[in-house]
Structures are given as structure tokens and as C-alpha cells.
Amino acid sequence: MPRPAHASWSLNTVARRALRYALLVALLAPASPAWSQAPTDSPRETALAQLADAATLVVRGRVHGVEARAANRAVYTYATVAVDEVLKGAGDMASGTTLVVKTLGGAADGLVLHVADAPTFSVGDEAILFLAPRPGDGSLYPVGLSTGVWPVSIDLTGGGPQAGHDEWRGPFDTAFRDRVARSLPALAPYTLVPAEWAPYSQPSYVLLTTDWGGPARWHQADDGRGVTVNFQTGGSVAAIDGALALWNAAGSVLSLRRGADGPAPLDRVCAGFTGSGTIELSWGGPCEEIAPTDTATVGIGGGYITPGRPKTVGTTVFADFVQGIAILNPNRPNAASANCTVEAVAHLLGHAFGLGHSDVATAIMAAVPRGSCTTATPSLDADDRDGIRAIYADIASGPSRPDAPTAISSSTLLSTVALQWTPAVTGGPAYSYSLEAAGSPGGPNFLNPPFTTTGRALTVAGVPPGTYYVRVRASNPLGTSGVSPETQVVVGPCTVPSAPTAFSATVDGLNVAFTWSPPTSGLTQFYRLSAGFASGRADAAVLDGLTATSYSTVAPAGSYYVRVTAVNVCGDGPPTPDTLVQLRSCSAAPNAPTNLRAASSGGVVTLAWDAPVAGDRPARYRIRAGLSPTDLGLLGSGVVTSDSRPVLTASAGAGTYYVQVISTNTCGDSAPSVTTPVTVTP
Numbered sequence: 254m255p256r257p258a259h260a261s262w263s264l265n266t267v268a269r270r271a272l273r274y275a276l277l278v279a280l281l282a283p284a285s286p287a288w289s290q291a292p293t294d295s296p297r298e299t300a301l302a303q304l305a306d307a308a309t310l311v312v313r314g315r316v317h318g319v320e321a322r323a324a325n326r327a328v329y330t331y332a333t334v335a336v337d338e339v340l341k342g343a344g345d346m347a348s349g350t351t352l353v354v355k356t357l358g359g360a361a362d363g364l365v366l367h368v369a370d371a372p373t374f375s376v377g378d379e380a381i382l383f384l385a386p387r388p389g390d391g392s393l394y395p396v397g398l399s400t401g402v403w404p405v406s407i408d409l410t411g412g413g414p415q416a417g418h419d420e421w422r423g424p425f426d427t428a429f430r431d432r433v434a435r436s437l438p439a440l441a442p443y444t445l446v447p448a449e450w451a452p453y454s455q456p457s458y459v460l461l462t463t464d465w466g467g468p469a470r471w472h473q474a475d476d477g478r479g480v481t482v483n484f485q486t487g488g489s490v491a492a493i494d495g496a497l498a499l500w501n502a503a504g505s506v507l508s509l510r511r512g513a514d515g516p517a518p519l520d521r522v523c524a525g526f527t528g529s530g531t532i533e534l535s536w537g538g539p540c541e542e543i544a545p546t547d548t549a550t551v552g553i554g555g556g557y558i559t560p561g562r563p564k565t566v567g568t569t570v571f572a573d574f575v576q577g578i579a580i581l582n583p584n585r586p587n588a589a590s591a592n593c594t595v596e597a598v599a600h601l602l603g604h605a606f607g608l609g610h611s612d613v614a615t616a617i618m619a620a621v622p623r624g625s626c627t628t629a630t631p632s633l634d635a636d637d638r639d640g641i642r643a644i645y646a647d648i649a650s651g652p653s654r655p656d657a658p659t660a661i662s663s664s665t666l667l668s669t670v671a672l673q674w675t676p677a678v679t680g681g682p683a684y685s686y687s688l689e690a691a692g693s694p695g696g697p698n699f700l701n702p703p704f705t706t707t708g709r710a711l712t713v714a715g716v717p718p719g720t721y722y723v724r725v726r727a728s729n730p731l732g733t734s735g736v737s738p739e740t741q742v743v744v745g746p747c748t749v750p751s752a753p754t755a756f757s758a759t760v761d762g763l764n765v766a767f768t769w770s771p772p773t774s775g776l777t778q779f780y781r782l783s784a785g786f787a788s789g790r791a792d793a794a795v796l797d798g799l800t801a802t803s804y805s806t807v808a809p810a811g812s813y814y815v816r817v818t819a820v821n822v823c824g825d826g827p828p829t830p831d832t833l834v835q836l837r838s839c840s841a842a843p844n845a846p847t848n849l850r851a852a853s854s855g856g857v858v859t860l861a862w863d864a865p866v867a868g869d870r871p872a873r874y875r876i877r878a879g880l881s882p883t884d885l886g887l888l889g890s891g892v893v894t895s896d897s898r899p900v901l902t903a904s905a906g907a908g909t910y911y912v913q914v915i916s917t918n919t920c921g922d923s924a925p926s927v928t929t930p931v932t933v934t935p
């Protein structure tokens with residue numbers, strides 16, 4: 254980390270010491286103040302007093318390790334801090350004492366718990382930490398979440414150390430220390446190092462990135478399912494309903510619904526991962542995340558995220574929430590009035606469905622709660638509505654059941670029926686579709702239960718022959734539409750394809766290549782090639798499932814009777830007539846071709862020759878040509894396959910050429926034929 258060394262020599266001793274870490278503090282993420290008590294005319298002093306009163310322990314220290322771990326079915330981030338100075342709390346704590354700040358949230362073991370406004374720590378940070386013990390295990394956390402972490406920095410122009418972030422930045426001086434020392438006495442016991450941390454005291458710290466998987470949203474909102482808010486028995490149902498009503502009136506596709514209440518969760522289950530697909534709202538105390546003396550923290554809101562299901566809205570890629578948490582601090586200011594409780598719940602729910610803090614002071618999602626809740630009726634600010642609608646696309650009206658799909662079409666292939674339909678553009682979003690079939694137009698549905706799918710198409714195989722009238726309904730949790738128009742589906746009668754045509758085999762030594770053309774009637778699903786050692790038999794080979802109209806193979810020498818059959822689900826079509834295929838290994842190179850003739854007309858040369866009458870059969874012929882009888886080059890190979898009267902035509906420029914033909918098979922080449930001249934005139 255570079256230092257402004259030229260400036261440091263003008264500083265006093267305290268400042269020099271602080272400067273050693275001054276720029277490291279820049280690593281601190283820009284922290285926004287937590288939603289805390291409304292400031293009066295001196296925001297910094299008010300915040301300082303409130304935090305100092307709420308804290309059990311106030312220290313200045315340096316972060317030398319950060320690690321997130323999944324524990325007790327939740328994710329915590331542990332920041333190991335070397336204490337340089339104790340401002341409140343155990344006065345006998347030695348400089349250099351290590352304590353561990355345990356913060357709910359982080360990413361570990363593939364689990365991400367995003368907590369809005371949680372403090373972020375980086376190795377090297379120096380800060381004033383306002384800490385309180387969790388009731389459950391005495392572990393320390395910053396009161397007011399990120400608000401309770403004040404970075405220490407240096408004012409290079411004034412020379413003195415500073416503490417606080419953003420608008421709270423100011424002198425870290427005697428007055429600051431005195432104000433902390435005058436705060437309410439702290440009585441709660443605490444533990445410097447969480448119990449679960451001790452077994453892992455071997456430091457292997459990992460820097461936590463500030464990106465905890467966000468931004469995130471509830472993708473399930475898009476298909477009309479909404480998000481259910483379950484809650485702990487004993488709190489204000491009216492406050493929940495009031496908060497839900499605020500967000501549900503914002504005109505977004507997100508529908509928040511009050512779910513079931515339940516008993517007070519224990520053992521930090523308030524924040525533990527269950528993958529519930531719901532937001533779990535708790536009322537403070539039993540969750541053991543907020544000290545009873547802590548009046549700086551409004552609550553904790555956030556959720557577990559599945560980064561593997563990204564979805565783009567506008568230009569922003571969102572991860573998917575799989576569980577939301579909202580833990581309300583029942584202490585003031587939330588309890589200042591019933592309306593303040595509504596706004597506090599709404600604020601935490603905002604975090605749980607994807608909103609962070611707004612810079613607009615009059616917004617529900619402002620970091621500092623607006624004081625108006627003690628007198629005015631709760632309402633969203635326009636900025637709040639913009640926020641939720643940026644994450645969740647607008648819908649024209651409130652949720653409703655879907656309207657019937659407006660069209661359905663079908664196509665039939667043998668016994669397989671493919672159906673697709675068009676959703677209505679009106680009504681609520683469809684979550685699923687159910688298909689009905691009747692034996693007459695508008696007749697009673699005989700599919701019981703109906704076929705259901707979440708897609709907009711369905712393919713059904715193995716449909717018995719018949720005429721059907723098929724229609725579809727759309728559903729979401731609010732209801733099921735009427736039926737779509739019908740499509741007539743005719744299946745059968747089942748007919749096999751006719752025989753393939755133009756079946757032929759080409760033999761080259763032990764290589765054989767078959768080709769054929771598709772049947773002239775019927776649908777072919779595949780071809781079957783069968784070969785036998787006698788006519789009509791298939792005892793040599795049967796090849797099923799061929800979809801091309803050709804097949805090549807190498808087979809042992811012998812005589813085979815081969816045929817091809819087209820097949821579909823209705824059965825086998827008739828076979829082609831048997832073709833006799835005789836495969837022979839060669840014993841020697843063939844003899845030379847005889848009787849080579851060459852003619853020319855209009856720039857086209859025609860060559861013809863006779864196959865050798867004795868010896869092994871040629872598999873192919875090669876043509877050699879040149880402008881001199883003693884300088885012939887290879888013109889082509891395999892251009893003419895074995896034939897009793899081979900003929901070749903080729904175009905050529907004007908001139909006199911000399912050509913010869915060579916027979917060839919896998920044993921070798923023949924001697925050349927006689928060399929024959931041919932003159933091409935333009």
C-alpha cells in the first residue's frame with residue numbers, strides 16, 4: 254500500500270501512528286448509515302452517542318483476518334481484530350488483544366447469506382468498532398450493523414486523525430473519547446472470541462469479497478406465485494398486513510402474501526437456511542441477533558441467494574432468492590407508533606425482496622428512518638415504487654387468474670401428437686396448463702387427470718387411433734381459465750410404408766455400399782437392412798434403425814441375399830426384392846483393359862474400353878493422359894467403376910492427347926492398355 258510519505262512528517266505522534274494505516278482504511282467499502290434513530294441538529298454527535306450507549310464495548314482496532322463460515326445452518330463472517338485502544342468496556346484489555354467480530358451474512362460452503370447493510374471488513378482496515386454481545390452466545394457484533402463500524406482515517410490538511418464514514422467523518426480526539434466514556438454503562442457479558450471459533454484458531458483467513466451474490470430477486474414473482482411472508486407468533490399481524498399492502502400497491506408483479514405464523518424460533522433458526530422459498534419474519538429477541546439494549550438497529554433484512562439461476566431484468570442480472578429473512582428489532586424507534594412498526598417491517602421486507610438503501614430521505618428504504626411515521630399514515634415514496642418496479646416488471650393491474658389460451662394447434666405423426674397453444678395476453682400470468690380431450694366437439698373431457706405442463710407445448714406419443722377434440726386451460730394459484738378453442742386431432746389408421754425403391758449394391762473387393770430411395774407411400778421411421786445366406790433369409794446380418802438411405806460395410810467373402818425394409822410404429826413395410834451380393838478377395842491384379850477407343854466432338858472426349866475377359870475382376874479404372882505418348886500423367890482414379898462396357902467423357906482444350914487405361918483392384922494395378930491418341934479441335 255503506497256503512502257504519502259512527504260506529508261507524514263508534519264503530523265503529530267498520534268497522527269503519524271494512524272497514518273500508517275490511513276490508506277488501508279480506504280479498503281473499507283463505502284458504508285451507508287444503518288436505519289437508525291432520526292438525527293437531530295447534530296447528526297454525528299447523535300449517532301456517536303447512540304452507538305456508544307448501545308455498545309457494550311467500543312474499541313479502536315485493526316482487521317487482520319476475515320473469513321466466512323457456515324455454522325448453525327447460517328452463514329457468519331468473522332473478522333479478527335487486533336485491539337489498539339479500548340474506549341469503552343474492559344479497561345484492562347491489553348493493547349494487541351485479539352477479538353473476533355461475528356457478523357451475520359457472508360458466503361461460505363456454497364451458501365450465500367446476503368444481509369442488507371452488513372458491515373464489510375478487509376484485512377488492514379482500521380476502525381472504531383461499537384460492539385454488543387449477542388444474547389445467545391455472547392459473541393460480538395457491531396450495533397447498527399455497518400453503522401457501528403467507523404473507519405479511522407487521517408485529515409491530511411488538518412493533521413488529526415478522523416473517524417466515521419461519509420457525513421459522519423470528523424475528529425477522533427479527546428472529545429470523541431470523552432463522549433464514548435460518558436455513555437451508559439454496559440453490563441452485558443461478552444466473549445471476545447466466539448466459542449465455535451476457538452477450535453479453528455489456526456488462522457487461515459480468507460478475504461471476503463464485498464459481492465455477496467447480489468443483486469437478487471424472487472423469480473417466482475414472474476409466474477404469479479408471489480412470495481409468502483411467514484411470521485413468528487406474537488408480533489403485530491396488522492403491521493405485517495400494513496407493510497404488505499404498501500408494497501402490493503406499488504404496481505409491480507411482485508405479490509407479497511401473509512403466510513402462516515409459528516412459534517418463536519430458537520437457536521438462530523430465525524436466520525438459518527431452510528430453502529423455504531418464503532420470507533421468514535421474526536420479532537427480534539428469540540433470534541438472538543440483536544441485543545436488547547440495541548436501539549440503533551432497526552432490524553436485519555436480507556435473504557439466501559441461488560447464484561446459479563440468473564435472470565436479466567433490463568440490463569441487470571439478478572440471482573434468485575430462495576429464502577428471505579426479516580428480523581425486526583422490537584425496541585424503539587420501531588415501536589414509537591403502530592405506523593412506525595409498519596414502516597420498519599416494510600423496510601426489512603424491502604431488503605428481503607431485493608432493495609438496498611435509498612438516498613432519498615423520504616423513502617421507506619432510506620437508511621435513516623423518516624420521522625414522519627409517528628404522525629403520518631405509512632406510504633411508499635415514489636422512489637420506493639421505482640425501486641420495486643425496477644426489480645419486478647410492471648403489471649397492468651392486480652393479480653388475477655389467467656384467461657384462456659387464445660389458440661391451439663396440433664400436428665400428428667403416426668401415433669404421436671404434438672400440441673402447442675398461445676397464452677392470452679390478458680388476465681393474470683399462467684403458471685401451468687392442463688389439456689383436455691373429448692370424443693366430440695365440446696364433449697366431456699375424458700383425460701382424468703388432465704395432462705398438465707408448465708410449457709406452451711406438449712407432445713404425446715402412443716395415442717390410439719381415433720378422432721379427438723383437444724383444448725387447454727391455463728392456471729395460476731388464483732384460479733383456472735375457461736377452455737381454449739379446440740383442435741381436431743386425427744390419429745390413424747395405422748399404415749406401414751411401402752417398399753424402398755432403387756435398391757442397389759456396389760462391390761469393391763470385400764467392400765459393399767448399398768443405396769436406396771425412400772418408399773413412395775407411408776411414413777418411414779427407420780430402415781432395416783437384412784442379409785442372408787439364401788434367398789429370403791436374414792441369417793447373415795440384420796441392421797435396424799438406419800435413418801439414412803445408404804449404408805457401407807466390409808464383410809467376409811461370400812454370397813449374400815440382401816434387402817431393405819422401411820419400418821414405422823405401425824409395422825414393417827414390404828422388403829425390396831433380394832439382391833445378390835458376391836464379395837471376393839482378389840487373388841491378383843486384374844488384366845489390362847482392351848479395345849480402348851477415343852473420340853472427340855465439340856471439345857468433349859469420349860473414351861470407351863472393354864473389361865478384361867480373364868483374371869480377377871477390376872474394381873476401378875484409372876485414366877492416364879498427356880500431350881506426349883511418353884509423358885502421361887494420372888488423370889483420375891476411380892472415375893469409372895466396374896462395368897462391362899465402361900465409358901468416360903471429359904472436356905478438353907484443343908490439341909492432341911495420348912490416353913491409356915489401367916485396371917485396378919485391391920491386389921494392384923494392371924499393365925496399361927494400349928496408348929491411343931485423340932485430337933480435340935475447338
Ligand SMILES: [Zn+2]
Nearest residue numbers: 288369370620
Ligand atoms: Zn436497512
